[in-house]
Amino acid sequence: MDIPILLAGPMIRRADCEKIYIWLATSEKLSIEAELTTIHTENESHIYHKIATFCESETICGGEFLYIYLIKVSPKEDKFPYDTLLGYNLSFKKENLTYDLSSFDLLNKDNPQSIVYGDLKYPTFYLPESSHSTILYGSCRKPHGKGKDTLAVADSTIQKNDINLRDRPSNLFLMGDQIYADDVAAPLFHVISKVSRLLTGNQTEQLQKLDERLAMPTHQSALQKINGRQYIMDNFCNFTSGNASNHLLQFSEYAAMYVMILGPALWKQNNLPSFAELLAENKLFFKTTDHSQHKKDLEKHRKRYDEQLEDLLSFIQTLSQVRRVLANTPTYMIFDDHDITDDWNLSWKWKENVSKTPLGKHVIANGITSYWLFQGWGNDPAAFNSTFFNRVSHYLYPSPTTTDVYNDWMDLVLNFQSWYFVAPTNPASLFLDTRTMRDYDINQKSTIIDKLIDWEIKPAQLIGKEAWYALSKRLYQSEWKKGEPLIIISPTPLYGVQFIEDFIKRYIYPLRFLNNDVLYNLDFEAWRYNGTGFNNFLQQIAAWDPKVCMILSGDVHYANAIRSQVEFKDRKTMTIHQFTSSPINNMSFPSITRSLIKSPLWISLMTKDKHVMNRCCDEHNNLLKTDDTKNMKWKEEIQYLTPLQGSLMETDNNLGQLTWNDSYVENKQLKYNGENTFEREYINKTK
Structure with missing residues (x-):
């Protein structure tokens, strides 16, 4: 080829x-x-x-x-x-x-x-000066996600305003889940397997040296075949993704994924095969040889394969437009969990379990390395010194897993914590790393139960207290000055939808003691699930004291706009504008969240006349809905902003568009309206 x-x-x-x-x-x-x-x-x-x-x-x-x-x-x-x-x-x-x-x-x-x-x-x-800029932002772009890829909508926006810099987007922010390493469609896995061998000249990583069980013929077969990796990821890596049957393992597989989703260059040479073709070539993995069960599995795989194939073909059609957007727009990217694996560092227990498995650590290190090469390197190249560059470069040459080169690489990428950065946009944009800078509160145990259980699965502080010092230092080292406007990119929204988060925390989260799958299937990592972490975020914004504070977020597979008025104990006040836009290409919700969010009309009815919510933080960092603010650290009034049309939330694939100038902030959602056109849905305009 x-x-x-x-x-x-x-x-x-x-x-x-x-x-x-x-x-x-x-x-x-x-x-x-x-x-x-x-x-x-x-x-x-x-x-x-x-x-x-x-x-x-x-x-x-x-x-x-x-x-x-x-x-x-x-x-x-x-x-x-x-x-x-x-x-x-x-x-x-x-x-x-x-x-x-x-x-x-x-x-x-x-x-x-x-x-x-x-x-x-x-x-x-173009490079916008201080008076005006327009930023596109979003997250969650899965190749076999439902709907149309809204990065193609960005292409239409730029096409319409190619020389009109007043309305042309100046920057693109991709805020997590740019790939789904843990959730790979069966047709795409087949292509990635071919492309990964093509890129490396048929060289493969000797994974059996990391776990000798992989040398067994059964596991060797499972590694190579479609839908064969779930058991390996569950038991040899201690991962928790429920969609890991085609999980990426080798660096070359991660690299192939990036090459395939960033543009059309290789697709014309890798036509997606039919299910019947793969079945005839014995490319599919089946768990059992029992005839009746095999027949059921066969039909289930066929149905899922055909559905994923249809979604992938839709995704491929817009890849030329996506490449054109990226070629014409300064772009900044931060990871979330799916860029590496689902639930990455979700809890202390998750992190400890994976750290005990050589294969699990290896996969994560490969994911981080590919993230750096395809995403992180270009965010702030000066943040990566010659040691970083050389260790990664040396690893990528074929070398045994027992060498110092391998150990140096592994130690570097698994312990590196400077993925955060400040983008030189207008205003300055601080990108938070909410995956490797977490604090798990393991030193705050008091009771025997706390020591044995709770700290292992308690929701983490998405940014630890010490990590805020590093973030603040980096911000001040940039050209940003205290009191200037500031954009903060948090992959997970600081402010979620209150009644949904309340329901999950009150009725679902307690079930974690009965079954840890509850913890991982519902991703208990909203900022408010850890009051200490939420309080530290607000306190840090107050310390920076920006003239205007805008938080951009994705992750949650919906779009909305929120304004919070915060008053601290010393009477100091601040206003936070949060704009969330997600997914770019993945209209789907797991488990109970799907039924709660999928109907925008129902949400509008549920929140009628309740678009404003009051909350306070007590001295123990509990977030309370109460009028008793005697011992509060701060109180806030949260307003869910209503668009001109539609519900408070947009659940179709969408891309945010933030326009800033000295006198106002305007936020819109871009999405498909029909096959080849797009509409702009007005969300909020705030002076």
Whole structure:
């Protein structure tokens, strides 16, 4: 099989007036440089002026046919201009050959896979000055998710405003679950298996050296076949995902997943097979040989396969549009659990159980490594020093699991806690890491039961107290100053839907003592489930004292808008605006949450005349709905903001659009309305 040179990208990553980073992945080692131009439009004609720049490139080899680049472009004089359309091209050199993006037919506006908009010559972006910016944001993009991928809606938005910088999005925030490593569709698993071998030249990780049970023929067969990995993930990794039958394990599998969801480059060479074809090739795993049960399993697998295949085909249709969005919009990404595995670090008990399994740690380390290469590296490249770079690079060359190289890599990625960052947006955007900076309150045990049980499964502080110091330090090290407007990205919303969280906490959470599956199936990790963590969040915002505080969130598979007025014991007050947008492509809710949230009309009726809620925090960090605020640390009035049309919540696939200028904050949801069009649903406008 021939493999294309350009596997994924180009993608605009961190961008400010002093440096711009461009990410891409290729199948060959190349010398790559970027060229930037300013673009001005006069009398409907575009005028291009080349900018004198310095260009540096860093490369990591992830396999025999996988090279990942981060290209840094900086101006030779002055700074890159604000509020000016900037275009770029890439030149590629190998031996005596030289070519650019046009060589791949990506600059041809008549090509359906073009990465340019309108009649522009190049992919473009701009750097907004302090007065105005528009940010797209969302999370949860599952290839076989239900509905249409709303990143394609972002493409329509940019297409409509390609030279109109007032309305064109300036940035894209992806806030978690950019991949679903634990929930891989059967048809996609087949393709990933092929692509992962293609990228590595058929080299595979010797997983049996991590767990000798994997050398058994039964488990070897299960590893390679579709739907065969659930038992292995449950028992050899101590993972808790209920959809892990095709869980990613090797780095090459994670890498293949990213390549397949970031663009269309490899899809044309990997047609998805039918269920009958895979069955004939003995590619499917069945738990039992009992004839009657096998027949039932066969029909169940067939039905699920055909359903997933239909959803994947819909997803693939928009990949060219997705690549164009990423090529034309500075993009920042933070992980959530599905980027690694479901329930990642959910509780102290989960973390301890997985840490006891060499295979479990290995899978997590592979997931984190792939996250860094495909997402995290471009957020803030200066945060990763030469030690980090070298240890990851050395691991990615084939090496035995007993070597110092392997141990150094494992120690680095499993203990690294600087994934948070500040994006140079307008206003500045602080991205929180709510997965590796958790505090499990294990030092706050008092009773015998606390010591034996409760601390193991008690909801965590999503950001520990000590971690807030590190976040604050990073924020002040950026150009942000106390009292300026601030955007905070929390993958999980600070403010959820109160009556749903109350119901789960009051009636479902106590069942964890009977069955830990309750804990993992319903993900008890809302901020309010740990009062100490919630209080610390509010206290930290108060200490920063931003002029305007906006929290952007995803994760929960709905969109809504909330405003909270907080008054502290010393009478100091602050206002928080929270805008949640999710999912990008995954209209689904597990277990009881599905029935509670799926009907927006029912939620509207339930909350009629109750759009405002009052709450306080007592001296023990309990969040109470009470009028007795004598010993409170703070009290707040939470308002669920009502859109012009529809219910308080949007459960279709959606993408948030936040517009900011000095006088107002405006938030909208973008979603599909029909097959090829989109609508903007007005959510909230606040002065």
